[in-house]
Amino acid sequence: xxxxxxxxxxxxxxxxxxxxxxxxxxxxxxxxxxxxxxxxxxxxxxxxxxxxxxxxxxxxxxxxxxxxxxxxxxxxxxxxxxxxxxxxxxxxxxxxxxxxxxxxxxxxxxxxxxxxxxxxxxxxxxxxxxxxxxxxxxxxxxxxxxxxxxxxxxxxxxxxxxxxxxxxxxxxxxxxxxxxxxxxxxxxxxxxxxxxxxxxxxxxxxxxxxxxxxxxxxxxxxxxxx
Amino acid sequence: xxxxxxxxxxxxxxxxxxxxxxxxxxxxxxxxxxxxxxxxxxxxxxxxxxxxxxxxxxxxxxxxxxxxxxxxxxxxxxxxxxxxxxxxxxxxxxxxxxxxxxxxxxxxxxxxxxxxxxxxxxxxxxxxxxxxxxxxxxxxxxxxxxxxxxxxxxxxxxxxxxxxxxxxxxxxxx
Ligand SMILES: Nc1ncnc2c1ncn2[C@@H]1O[C@H](COP(=O)(O)OP(=O)(O)OP(=O)(O)O)[C@@H](O)[C@H]1O
Ligand SMILES: [Mg+2]
Numbered sequence: 001x002x003x004x005x006x007x008x009x010x011x012x013x014x015x016x017x018x019x020x021x022x023x024x025x026x027x028x029x030x031x032x033x034x035x036x037x038x039x040x041x042x043x044x045x046x047x048x049x050x051x052x053x054x055x056x057x058x059x060x061x062x063x064x065x066x067x068x069x070x071x072x073x074x075x076x077x078x079x080x081x082x083x084x085x086x087x088x089x090x091x092x093x094x095x096x097x098x099x100x101x102x103x104x105x106x107x108x109x110x111x112x113x114x115x116x117x118x119x120x121x122x123x124x125x126x127x128x129x130x131x132x133x134x135x136x137x138x139x140x141x142x143x144x145x146x147x148x149x150x151x152x153x154x155x156x157x158x159x160x161x162x163x164x165x166x167x168x169x170x171x172x173x174x175x176x177x178x179x180x181x182x183x184x185x186x187x188x189x190x191x192x193x194x195x196x197x198x199x200x201x202x203x204x205x206x207x208x209x210x211x212x213x214x215x216x217x218x219x220x221x222x223x224x225x226x
Numbered sequence: 227x228x229x230x231x232x233x234x235x236x237x238x239x240x241x242x243x244x245x246x247x248x249x250x251x252x253x254x255x256x257x258x259x260x261x262x263x264x265x266x267x268x269x270x271x272x273x274x275x276x277x278x279x280x281x282x283x284x285x286x287x288x289x290x291x292x293x294x295x296x297x298x299x300x301x302x303x304x305x306x307x308x309x310x311x312x313x314x315x316x317x318x319x320x321x322x323x324x325x326x327x328x329x330x331x332x333x334x335x336x337x338x339x340x341x342x343x344x345x346x347x348x349x350x351x352x353x354x355x356x357x358x359x360x361x362x363x364x365x366x367x368x369x370x371x372x373x374x375x376x377x378x379x380x381x382x383x384x385x386x387x388x389x390x391x392x393x394x395x396x397x398x399x400x
Pocket of ligand 2: 045090
């Protein structure tokens, strides 16, 4: 088996007096989909943000492709995030002033792709998610589920090596939720992306290769009772 | 669900008479289906023959109501095995799982472990069905989806039960 692409080991993180993570672990290999589950407030989003280098842990290590994320400068870390990672966040993520198409094209533009090429690729991704019809609308003028699918398109458009998705199907009905999960598992199988997926829906988690459960800020090994 | 194993669980805290066992069972698990005396004694004699229980301090006089039953080491081993093993994941296991969780609380075992073991078994089957869906035709997909929705309902019940364990412990333990 290949070595894990991303490892978060014994991560601790507090917000003021609230210990959100109290020794959590997560690792994912290239081509693997890992589901992160657990009760509300248990620390799933915090773990995702620490693993992705968005939040710095108080202690513990996060390594990506052998390099320690936690030791990089802020600038290097954000550059790495932009070039290697894709994100679907749990809350408000599309730029309200841009159209849906411009939102999806944005990561490509930031990476230096020409406007016309970026727009063409972005439209292909919107179509893949069945949302080509909202391309010209602003995020405020589309439904919650449409907005979520636009965010998924934006996360996948650059072909990231690691995709972080926090409740990416929370606003979707079963049919569209499956569509999103198919695209995630396809990008893992076809382009070897690693996918970290936070979800509270067992049917969504069943698309993953394995699951990590977070309780009270700690990851639980479900096999321990065997 | 196995009445024999449930009786073993109730015996673990100490020897009991048959009628006492029936009362304890009905109170905890009998809700709509209390045990018949005949059922209790036939189950106990089967456990006796299997060496899972033994008689203790038989009081003078004949009749089953005079006997006190105690769990043996072999009985504890069987009980341990049952409580530690996941049920074959299929819908409508609530009855068995509820019994296992209450017995764990009564006998000082980890109810969390029982729920987690079952959760892992359910999710493993759901992953298999999800993979089968991606290769099957539309009919396969619909059949798998039906099973997946039912398994998901069970898993959600497991999660809710785990969240309510503290309250359940207070209710179950005197
Ligand atoms: N920015 C923040 N400031 C203060 N406390 C925070 C912050 N973010 C998270 N927390 C706290 O940290 C704990 C873990 O939060 P987190 O968002 O990681 O939970 P979660 O598992 O993602 O929950 P949910 O399923 O509801 O999204 C909670 O107690 C939360 O209130
Ligand atoms: Mg969250």
